């Protein structure tokens with residue numbers, strides 16, 4: 001089995017001005033030292049350039065939270081791959097449940113975005129999948145997540161998928177303070193790995209980094225990260241404060 005380096009990324013969602021982002025970066029740079037854990041901040045578009053400059057010369061990655069699948073066009077409010085490449089972002093979240101829920105993101109558009117990113121850039125996609133409360137209560141979480149993965153990765157070759165990050169984010173645990181138990185997180189990350197093995201092969205399934213996301217905080221990070229199949233975390237609220245986020249990285 002491949003040794004995957006733990007990867008803990010922050011998702012700032014729609015928080016922070018440029019000035020606040022810069023203040024975070026200066027403080028976080030001082031704290032993020034002597035750790036083997038990879039990290040990145042996925043920030044609103046307006047802060048990406050600021051963060052790239054602030055983190056230059058460090059190992060701290062910068063990610064976007066969404067991208068359109070066309071290079072350019074009449075798509076008011078959207079951002080394209082060439083625009084992200086110009087800034088030099090390292091990661092891009094694709095298919096976050098908030099995009100699926102509030103901005104009509106579908107498995108079809110997620111698939112187009114993943115193809116665009118993986119076929120035309122080195123930017124690493126962080127694909128988000130996960131079931132809602134109703135689906136979990138009906139015992140359908142495995143089926144839902146398996147179907148999402150199949151549809152989202154449709155037509156992507158093994159070598160491309162191998163460099164992806166997949167985040168299992170149960171919708172009922174996002175921003176609710178309700179965390180999936182370490183066992184639930186571990187089980188679902190293991191399921192994702194089995195689906196990858198079925199769709200591709202053991203090599204791919206060994207290489208893909210699988211994160212858990214949903215109310216991760218310093219207090220529960222150790223338990224979650226110690227589950228065999230969980231390689232990292234995608235952190236919302238607790239990534240907004242440098243010391244809290246560092247508390248998770250130092251799980």
Ligand SMILES: O=C(CO)COP(=O)(O)O
Pocket residue numbers: 011096169173174175176177213214215216234235236237238
């Ligand atoms: O959606 C999330 C990360 O993408 C999780 O958000 P919270 O950590 O705030 O629950």
